[in-house]
Amino acid sequence: MKKRIVLYKRLSDALLARLHQHVEVTYVDTTGKDGLARLRDALPGAHGLLGASLRLDHSLLDLAPQLQVVSSVSVGVDNYDIAELTRRGVLLTNTPDVLTETTADTGFALILASARRVVELANWVRDGHWQANLGPSHFGCDVHGKTLGIVGMGRIGEALARRGAAGFGMRVLYHSSRPKPEVDARHGAQYRSLDALLSEADFVCLTVPLSSSTEELIGARELALMKPEAILVNIARGRVVNERALIDALREQRIRAAGLDVFVQEPLPVDSPLLHLANVVATPHIGSATQETREAMARCAVENLLSALAGQRPANLVNEQAWGNGQPNNTIAT
Numbered sequence: 001m002k003k004r005i006v007l008y009k010r011l012s013d014a015l016l017a018r019l020h021q022h023v024e025v026t027y028v029d030t031t032g033k034d035g036l037a038r039l040r041d042a043l044p045g046a047h048g049l050l051g052a053s054l055r056l057d058h059s060l061l062d063l064a065p066q067l068q069v070v071s072s073v074s075v076g077v078d079n080y081d082i083a084e085l086t087r088r089g090v091l092l093t094n095t096p097d098v099l100t101e102t103t104a105d106t107g108f109a110l111i112l113a114s115a116r117r118v119v120e121l122a123n124w125v126r127d128g129h130w131q132a133n134l135g136p137s138h139f140g141c142d143v144h145g146k147t148l149g150i151v152g153m154g155r156i157g158e159a160l161a162r163r164g165a166a167g168f169g170m171r172v173l174y175h176s177s178r179p180k181p182e183v184d185a186r187h188g189a190q191y192r193s194l195d196a197l198l199s200e201a202d203f204v205c206l207t208v209p210l211s212s213s214t215e216e217l218i219g220a221r222e223l224a225l226m227k228p229e230a231i232l233v234n235i236a237r238g239r240v241v242n243e244r245a246l247i248d249a250l251r252e253q254r255i256r257a258a259g260l261d262v263f264v265q266e267p268l269p270v271d272s273p274l275l276h277l278a279n280v281v282a283t284p285h286i287g288s289a290t291q292e293t294r295e296a297m298a299r300c301a302v303e304n305l306l307s308a309l310a311g312q313r314p315a316n317l318v319n320e321q322a323w324g325n326g327q328p329n330n331t332i333a334t
């Protein structure tokens with residue numbers, strides 16, 4: 001008998017067909033006020049879950065005692081209680097690699113948009129203000145030749161470093177849990193303490209995963225270390241920054257600008273002060289959001305799920321320990 005999975009993300013026809021070959025699929029639309037109730041109804045008997053952006057708390061997990069795998073269509077796994085999934089012997093998988101370059105592109109889009117005031121000035125033109133030549137009050141700042149400070153030197157951090165060094169002739173500094181001589185050699189990057197990076201960089205770009213050690217990594221003290229002409233770019237998670245402190249720093253122009261793709265609360269509330277600051281470019285968590293990359297992520301998630309349910313170690317297993325906790329229990333033919 002086929003195993004049953006709950007799908008809470010829309011997939012392309014090709015990927016749906018691939019799933020249907022091997023598992024029984026229940027699709028749940030988790031949006032809207034009844035979304036959670038629909039998910040609760042679907043969970044009993046589920047062997048696998050596939051989707052993204054869902055906080056799976058204990059009460060939801062309790063409804064799916066046969067659960068073997070949660071396949072997340074994301075690289076970030078901060079939504080999940082990994083220890084609890086591991087304790088229950090549930091595999092958690094994610095979709096690294098396939099989104100690296102696209103997310104780095106988003107980082108650079110925000111660097112360029114913030115530095116050259118692209119969104120602000122495009123809106124200014126649209127609103128009919130372009131009546132004469134521009135003056136210094138409309139000028140932005142250069143990106144090429146400046147110092148790029150990358151906080152978090154994983155795959156996405158390195159893809160940013162490559163763009164900065166090779167594409168824009170930037171000096172690249174980075175901070176991460178340890179110096180990475182291979183990255184230094186590839187991109188001429190230099191390791192710095194966080195404080196030193198903050199005080200030297202013209203662009204501070206955050207790419208760290210959210211964890212207890214990175215939550216509010218950038219607060220009032222850290223923002224005060226940044227140069228007044230520096231720009232903060234966040235493509236990591238909103239909670240890596242103390243948003244209140246950032247709003248104050250931007251409002252008082254203690255830093256030049258911010259390019260933000262992620263927020264403490266998403267969707268960003270329409271009354272957020274961030275939306276009323278001219279020196280903020282806010283995008284709706286589009287880090288990996290291209291057609292090609294989202295399809296590649298979904299494909300990766302489908303393969304992770306099918307491997308796990310077939311008793312094979314999935315390619316992108318997050319909680320190695322769960323594999324040792326008695327997985328796989330049951331297998332299907334793929």
Ligand code: DGY
Nearest residue numbers: 073074075076287288
């Ligand atoms: C990821 O994959 O983690 C992206 O931020 C989308 O959530």
